Amino acid sequence: MKDNEIENFFEGKFEIPQFDSLTANQARKLQNQLTKPVGSLGKLEDLAIWMAGWQSKIKPKIDNAQCLIFAGNHGISRRGVSAYPPEVTFQMVENFKKGGAAINQLCNLADIKLKVIPLDLKTPTRDFSENLAMDKKDVISAMQIGFQSVPIDCDLLILGEMGISNTSSATAISCAIFDEDVEKMTGIGTGLNNNQVLKKIEIIKSAIRLHGKKFLDTISILSCYGGRELSAIVGSIISARLKSIPVLLDGF
Numbered sequence: 600m601k602d603n604e605i606e607n608f609f610e611g612k613f614e615i616p617q618f619d620s621l622t623a624n625q626a627r628k629l630q631n632q633l634t635k636p637v638g639s640l641g642k643l644e645d646l647a648i649w650m651a652g653w654q655s656k657i658k659p660k661i662d663n664a665q666c667l668i669f670a671g672n673h674g675i676s677r678r679g680v681s682a683y684p685p686e687v688t689f690q691m692v693e694n695f696k697k698g699g700a701a702i703n704q705l706c707n708l709a710d711i712k713l714k715v716i717p718l719d720l721k722t723p724t725r726d727f728s729e730n731l732a733m734d735k736k737d738v739i740s741a742m743q744i745g746f747q748s749v750p751i752d753c754d755l756l757i758l759g760e761m762g763i764s765n766t767s768s769a770t771a772i773s774c775a776i777f778d779e780d781v782e783k784m785t786g787i788g789t790g791l792n793n794n795q796v797l798k799k800i801e802i803i804k805s806a807i808r809l810h811g812k813k814f815l816d817t818i819s820i821l822s823c824y825g826g827r828e829l830s831a832i833v834g835s836i837i838s839a840r841l842k843s844i845p846v847l848l849d850g851f
Contacts, residue, residue, distance in 0.1 A: 671718045
């Protein structure tokens with residue numbers, strides 16, 4: 600793949616596939632013809648119809664599901680916004696690779712391929728309460744790694760992340776995008792006590808005062824508040840959309 604796919608995407612040079620409503624409607628009709636009360640399978644039926652629309656198959660399949668876990672370290676962690684130090688990111692990556700984490704067991708049970716992708720763990724992003732977390736070229740580089748990590752034959756993409764203090768990054772991003780109060784969006788993360796949560800809130804507030812809200816583009820938001828792992832997830836989602844691969848997200 601070329602190195603400028605992310606730039607090409609944001610410059611509108613890709614034709615973006617759309618949801619196949621015709622196939623989805625045919626899948627819905629099939630659901631209603633099965634020997635069961637209409638709608639009796641609840642959300643499962645909605646998911647099957649959704650999958651049908653993205654796979655353009657009346658009977659969608661999951662034969663090659665892929666789980667990608669991206670890992671990155673955050674400079675904001677030095678401010679004490681997490682209950683654990685950045686070294687835990689390294690330890691968890693090793694645990695993933697050795698098959699010792701919960702996601703390993705879930706992927707084994709569901710026959711899902713798992714790949715763990717660490718992103719320059721020895722070089723944390725900058726403390727975004729004092730500076731830009733990343734230069735835009737670093738954001739694009741991380742997004743490109745995510746973009747290139749999606750197998751073309753994947754039929755369901757599951758995305759996850761590991762990175763101490765990444766809930767602080769996610770909180771700041773969410774507040775910037777949705778103009779929400781920091782108090783409302785901030786949680787305990789890895790298990791903070793009340794005083795630590797209050798400190799986390801104040802640090803995120805200081806970052807928002809520095810960078811502001813309501814950005815016009817994705818790359819600017821990630822540059823101000825993001826992490827490499829979050830940027831890589833964005834790149835993966837873009838890649839999946841261009842390949843019409845359904846995406847399952849979990850987390851913040």
